[in-house]
Amino acid sequence: xxxxxxxxxxxxxxxxxxxxxxxxxxxxxxxxxxxxxxxxxxxxxxxxxxxxxxxxxxxxxxxxxxxxxxxxxxxxxxxxxxxxxxxxxxxxxxxxxxxxxxxxxxxxxxxxxxxxxxxxxxxxxxxxxxxxxxxxx
Amino acid sequence: xxxxxxxxxxxxxxxxxxxxxxxxxxxxxxxxxxxxxxxxxxxxxxxxxxxxxxxxxxxxxxxxxxxxxxxxxxxxxxxxxxxxxxxxxxxxxxxxxxxxxxxxxxxxxxxxxxxxxxxxxxxxxxxxxxxxxxxxx
DNA sequence: ATAAACCCTAGAGTTAACTCCAAAGTCAAA
DNA sequence: TTTGACTTTGGAGTTAACTCTAGGGTTTAT
Numbered sequence: 001x002x003x004x005x006x007x008x009x010x011x012x013x014x015x016x017x018x019x020x021x022x023x024x025x026x027x028x029x030x031x032x033x034x035x036x037x038x039x040x041x042x043x044x045x046x047x048x049x050x051x052x053x054x055x056x057x058x059x060x061x062x063x064x065x066x067x068x069x070x071x072x073x074x075x076x077x078x079x080x081x082x083x084x085x086x087x088x089x090x091x092x093x094x095x096x097x098x099x100x101x102x103x104x105x106x107x108x109x110x111x112x113x114x115x116x117x118x119x120x121x122x123x124x125x126x127x128x129x130x131x132x133x134x135x136x137x
Numbered sequence: 138x139x140x141x142x143x144x145x146x147x148x149x150x151x152x153x154x155x156x157x158x159x160x161x162x163x164x165x166x167x168x169x170x171x172x173x174x175x176x177x178x179x180x181x182x183x184x185x186x187x188x189x190x191x192x193x194x195x196x197x198x199x200x201x202x203x204x205x206x207x208x209x210x211x212x213x214x215x216x217x218x219x220x221x222x223x224x225x226x227x228x229x230x231x232x233x234x235x236x237x238x239x240x241x242x243x244x245x246x247x248x249x250x251x252x253x254x255x256x257x258x259x260x261x262x263x264x265x266x267x268x269x270x271x272x273x274x
Numbered sequence: 275a276t277a278a279a280c281c282c283t284a285g286a287g288t289t290a291a292c293t294c295c296a297a298a299g300t301c302a303a304a
Numbered sequence: 305t306t307t308g309a310c311t312t313t314g315g316a317g318t319t320a321a322c323t324c325t326a327g328g329g330t331t332t333a334t
């Protein structure tokens with residue numbers, strides 16, 4: 001059980017952010033000390049790491065909340081609901097990966113062909129790189 | 138040369154957003170009509186498509202502006218600068234793709250193992266899926 | 275035992291990225 | 305020719321996700 005400052009430092013976020021996430025229902029601490037300090041478990045840290053990763057690749061906190069909320073039990077979601085929801089999210093992530101790869105290819109093309117020594121620098125902007133891709137497709 | 142409404146509809150953004158992007162130096166129209174209407178070329182549309190894609194995968198407008206600004210000419214950037222900058226961005230995108238794949242794997246695991254009929258539903262949350270991944274690594 | 279470094283809450287302030295509004299000019303169709 | 309759908313500008317308003325401040329309690333190192 002670690003205090004808020006420790007987990008903040010370990011994951012590179014501010015303590016304010018952690019309290020904000022708690023308020024938003026993203027990540028509550030597992031408990032409190034006698035004096036009211038938040039105490040986090042390793043599980044909490046794993047969850048927070050997931051949140052940060054998901055945020056970094058463009059998910060909103062609300063979407064992340066939905067992801068974290070996936071559970072199968074009597075009260076909340078049925079199996080079917082979970083299957084459906086995860087399917088949608090899988091497609092969404094796969095689409096993002098595709099888009100990311102397109103951007104990556106543009107950048108690589110740019111990196112490779114821009115300054116080719118004697119050759120004319122024809123592909124020296126993202127846009128010209130994009131054009132080449134479009135031509136190729 | 139198409140008007141702002143046309144390009145907005147084709148790319149699924151609002152005309153307000155396009156004017157906002159212009160103000161931010163992300164994408165200016167190629168010209169204006171007699172009456173002052175913004176006119177866009179197919180090139181502009183390609184550029185805007187890139188902007189939208191980059192935004193969708195988590196780049197900020199400022200980062201996108203940097204990407205679009207890459208050019209090699211006497212006035213602006215040297216070859217070395219471009220090489221350096223694109224290298225950094227390539228690493229960044231590759232890291233994002235890795236993170237995205239981690240999330241994708243969690244989701245797939247969840248999708249596959251959550252509702253396995255008779256078997257107990259052990260991997261029924263992102264967190265338990267994450268744990269399995271951590272155990273495996 | 276006291277200063278420094280930590281933690282608490284409530285609420286105000288900030289930034290990015292839109293989004294909306296008012297007032298007015300332009301264009302195509304009936 | 306006038307109605308309706310477009311466009312213009314400038315500026316105000318909104319939302320998400322923090323970030324900061326004030327005023328206080330707690331822990332730890334010296």
